[in-house]
Amino acid sequence: MTDIATLQEVSAVNTLIPILRIFDETLARGFYLTYLGGAETFSHRFDPKAPLYLGVQLHGADLHLSEHFGDATPGSSIRLRVEDLTRYHAQLAETPYPNADPSLHEQPWGLDMPISDPFGNRIIFCQY
Numbered sequence: 001m002t003d004i005a006t007l008q009e010v011s012a013v014n015t016l017i018p019i020l021r022i023f024d025e026t027l028a029r030g031f032y033l034t035y036l037g038g039a040e041t042f043s044h045r046f047d048p049k050a051p052l053y054l055g056v057q058l059h060g061a062d063l064h065l066s067e068h069f070g071d072a073t074p075g076s077s078i079r080l081r082v083e084d085l086t087r088y089h090a091q092l093a094e095t096p097y098p099n100a101d102p103s104l105h106e107q108p109w110g111l112d113m114p115i116s117d118p119f120g121n122r123i124i125f126c127q128y
Contacts, residue, residue, distance in 0.1 A: 019064040020121045021072040025052050027118040028065050032056050035097040036115075036123075038063070059083075059125075077122040085111050085127035 022028040032038045033056065041055035041062065051067030059082050066072055082088050089104050092115075102125075105112045110128040117123065 015062070017062045017064055018076070018078045019066050019072040020076060020078070020117070020119070021074045022052070022054075022065045022067055022117075022119050023074075024118070025054075025067070028052075028054065031097070031100075031117050032058065032063070032065065035092070035095060035100065037091070059088075075120040075122075077124060079124045079126050082125045082127055085113055085125055088125065089113055 029040075033040060036058055038056040038058040041057050043055070044053045045051070051069075052065075053068060053071075054065040056063045056065060059080060061080055063078075085104065089102060092100075092102055099118065100115055102113050102115045105114070110126055113125040115123050115125070
């Protein structure tokens with residue numbers, strides 16, 4: 001039986017990378033890269049007709065976006081911490097995007113700005 005100390009030594013990296021389900025490459029790139037300001041880290045298909053698996057970095061966090069059935073559930077929510085959420089909100093307000101009008105919400109734990117992507121996934125940008 002493996003003890004906790006051994007497991008902690010082996011699993012030194014503890015970064016979570018959420019996978020969000022997408023259904024359309026053009027919509028995904030428009031939302032995550034152009035509107036939210038993310039950067040593409042990789043793009044993969046097993047063949048030209050295969051579903052897309054796309055890596056995006058957004059505010060220092062890695063996200064994986066997948067057209068593959070079974071990789072993720074549409075309508076998922078993730079929280080993503082942002083250093084200056086008020087400034088980011090102002091930047092998004094200056095960038096027109098149909099179907100997105102994010103607003104800031106004071107919560108007992110900090111400031112939230114939920115935004116839904118074109119596929120029903122929700123990103124809750126937050127500042128604590």
